[in-house]
Amino acid sequence: MKRCTKAVIYKDNLEYNIKQILNVLKPGTKLCIAVKADSYGHNAILTSQIAQKLGVEYLAIATVDEGIELRKAGIKANLLLLSLCIPDEFTELFEYDITPLVFGKEYIKLFSDVADSYYKNDKKLNVQLAVDTGMGRIGCYPEEAGEEAVLINSSNHLKLSGMCTHFAVSDSLAEKNQDFTKEQYKAFVNAVNYVKDKGIDPGVCSCAASAAILNNPDMHFDMVRSGIITYGYYPDEITKEYLTKIHKDFDIKPVLAFQTQVVAIRPFPKGKSVSYGRTYICKKDTDIAVLPVGYADGLLRRFSPGLEVTINGKNYPVCGRICMDQCMVDIGKNNPDVKLWDKVLIFGPKESGALNDAEALAKLGNTISYEVLTSLTKRVERVIE
Ligand SMILES: *Cc1c(COP(=O)(O)O)cnc(C)c1O
Numbered sequence: 001m002k003r004c005t006k007a008v009i010y011k012d013n014l015e016y017n018i019k020q021i022l023n024v025l026k027p028g029t030k031l032c033i034a035v036k037a038d039s040y041g042h043n044a045i046l047t048s049q050i051a052q053k054l055g056v057e058y059l060a061i062a063t064v065d066e067g068i069e070l071r072k073a074g075i076k077a078n079l080l081l082l083s084l085c086i087p088d089e090f091t092e093l094f095e096y097d098i099t100p101l102v103f104g105k106e107y108i109k110l111f112s113d114v115a116d117s118y119y120k121n122d123k124k125l126n127v128q129l130a131v132d133t134g135m136g137r138i139g140c141y142p143e144e145a146g147e148e149a150v151l152i153n154s155s156n157h158l159k160l161s162g163m164c165t166h167f168a169v170s171d172s173l174a175e176k177n178q179d180f181t182k183e184q185y186k187a188f189v190n191a192v193n194y195v196k197d198k199g200i201d202p203g204v205c206s207c208a209a210s211a212a213i214l215n216n217p218d219m220h221f222d223m224v225r226s227g228i229i230t231y232g233y234y235p236d237e238i239t240k241e242y243l244t245k246i247h248k249d250f251d252i253k254p255v256l257a258f259q260t261q262v263v264a265i266r267p268f269p270k271g272k273s274v275s276y277g278r279t280y281i282c283k284k285d286t287d288i289a290v291l292p293v294g295y296a297d298g299l300l301r302r303f304s305p306g307l308e309v310t311i312n313g314k315n316y317p318v319c320g321r322i323c324m325d326q327c328m329v330d331i332g333k334n335n336p337d338v339k340l341w342d343k344v345l346i347f348g349p350k351e352s353g354a355l356n357d358a359e360a361l362a363k364l365g366n367t368i369s370y371e372v373l374t375s376l377t378k379r380v381e382r383v384i385e
Contacts, residue, residue: 001381004261005293008385009042010349011050013232013253018054020252021226024213029220030204032058032080034227036066041298041373042231042256043382045073052077058204060225064089067098080128080162080225084138090114094125099161101130103140108151108158115157126161127152128203129195133165133187134180142187146194153200162203162223163192171211171236181212185219211235214243214250231255232349233359233369254357257348258298258376261341262311264290265331274328275320279305286333289316291344294325298376299346306364310345310355311338347372 022031033056034040039047048059048070058078061067067079081100085093090111093100102108115125129148132139140148145163152160165188169177188207195202206223208216213224215238228235232254243250268288274280282288291309295301304322308315309329314337319330331338345354347361358372365372 003292003379003381004259004263005291005297006259006381006383007041007376008257008259008348008352008383009046010253010255010257010351010385011046013255013349013351014042014047014230015050015054017230017232017252017255018051018056020250021213021224021229022054024217024248024250025220025224026217030058030206030223031056032060032078032206032223032225033230034060034082034209034225035070036060036062036082036227037374038066040227040231040370041376041382043384044070045075046382046384047230048073048075048077058223058225060227061098064092064096064098068092068096071096071098078126087114091118094118097125099126099128101138101164102127102152102158103130103132103138103144103148105148105151108148108155112151112155112158115155119157122156124157124159126203127158128162128164129160131163131165131188131191133184133191133207135166135168135184137166139165142191143194145191146198146200149195149200149202150198160195160200160203163188163195163205164225165191165207167207167209167212170209170216171238173215173237173242181216181219185216188221209235211238214238214248228370231373233357233373236368253351254347254349256358256373256376257352257354258346258358258380259348259352259354260291260293260344260346262289262329262338262344263292263341265338265340266290267333273320274330275323277321280320280330282330284333287331287335287338288319289329289331289338289344291327291329292325293346294323294327296324296377297380298372299327300361300365300367300372300375302365303361307346307361308356310353311342313353313355315355
C-alpha cells in the first residue's frame with residue numbers, strides 16, 4: 001500500500017515500554033500483555049513477537065479470531081481470552097490452545113461437555129475462572145469460586161490454570177475509589193482462598209491492569225495484565241506527574257504515529273466557507289491545505305473544531321467539519337513553511353515530529369486514549385519503523 005495516510009509503529013518505543021513494565025514487577029511476577037483489538041490498533045502480531053522475545057509468557061485477546069490470527073503467525077505464548085465466546089467457537093479454543101475465562105455452573109458444564117466430545121485423548125484445556133469482585137461485568141461472585149473451581153477440575157478435559165478479576169476504578173485517585181479497589185482486592189483474595197480450601201490449586205492469579213500495575217504494587221499477585229501503558233499512555237489519573245510526585249520512576253513513550261500528507265493547497269478569499277455545514281468561514285484571505293484523512297480512518301468527526309495537526313514542527317488548526325475521507329487545515333496566506341506533499345502528523349511520539357499525542361486528542365473528543373487508538377480503521381496501514 002502506498003497511501004500516505006498511515007500509522008507508523010515505533011517498534012523501539014514498544015520494546016522500551018515493555019521493559020519499563022517488567023522493571024516495576026517483583027521477581028517471579030508474570031506479565032500478560034493485552035494485544036486485544038489488534039494491540040489497541042498497534043498490530044497484534046508485531047506486539048506479540050516483541051513481547052515473546054522479551055520473555056512475556058501471556059498475551060490477552062478479546063476474541064477467538066484474534067487468537068487464531070496469532071497462532072497462525074506462530075505465536076506460542078499462552079493466550080488468555082478476556083471476553084466470553086459462544087458455544088460455536090468452543091472447538092476453536094481446543095484447536096488453537098486458547099485459555100478462556102469461564103464462570104457459571106451452566107457455562108462450565110456446557111463447555112466441559114463440548115470438550116468431552118472434542119478430545120479423543122486425555123488432554124486438558126487450561127481455563128481461568130473469572131471472578132466479579134465489583135467490576136459488574138463478567139465472573140462468578142467470590143463466594144461461588146470454590147464450587148465452580150471444583151466443577152472445572154472434576155471435568156475430564158478442563159484444568160483450572162488461573163483466576164482473575166478486574167478493577168472498576170483503579171485509575172482514579174479519589175479516596176473512595178482507591179478504597180473500592182482495596183475492597184475488590186480483598187474479595188479476590190477471599191475467592192482464591194475459597195478455591196484453595198477445596199484443595200484446588202488456583203493457578204496463576206491476576207487482577208491488576210495498567211492503573212494498578214503502577215499504583216497498587218501490593219496487588220500484583222502472580223501476574224499483571226498490561227494494556228494501555230504498553231502503548232505509551234497513562235491510565236486516566238495515574239499520570240507521569242502523579243508517579244513523579246509519589247517518587248515512582250517510570251517512563252513510557254507513545255508508540256504509534258498517525259500521519260498523512262498535504263495533497264492540495266488552495267487559496268480561499270475572505271468570506272468563503274470550508275466543508276459541510278459551512279461552520280468555518282474564512283475571516284481573511286488565507287490558504288487551505290487538504291488532507292486525505294477523515295472519520296472513516298478514525299479521525300473522529302468530533303475532533304473538529306479544536307484539532308490541530310503538525311506540519312514541519314508547527315501546529316495548524318483543522319477547520320470546518322471533518323469529512324469521511326478528507327479534512328482541511330488553515331495554514332495562513334502564503335505560508336513558506338507548508339508545501340504540497342509535506343508530511344502531516346495528527347498524533348504520535350516525539351520522534352515522529354508530532355506535537356500532539358493521542359491523549360491530547362482524547363481530551364478534545366471527550367474520550368480516552370484507548371478509544372482514539374482503537375478507532376483507527378483497517379484502511380490505515382500499519383507500517384513498522
Ligand atoms: C483490557 C483489559 C486489560 C488491560 O487494561 P489496561 O487498562 O489497558 O491496562 C486488563 N484486563 C482486562 C480484563 C481487560 O479487559
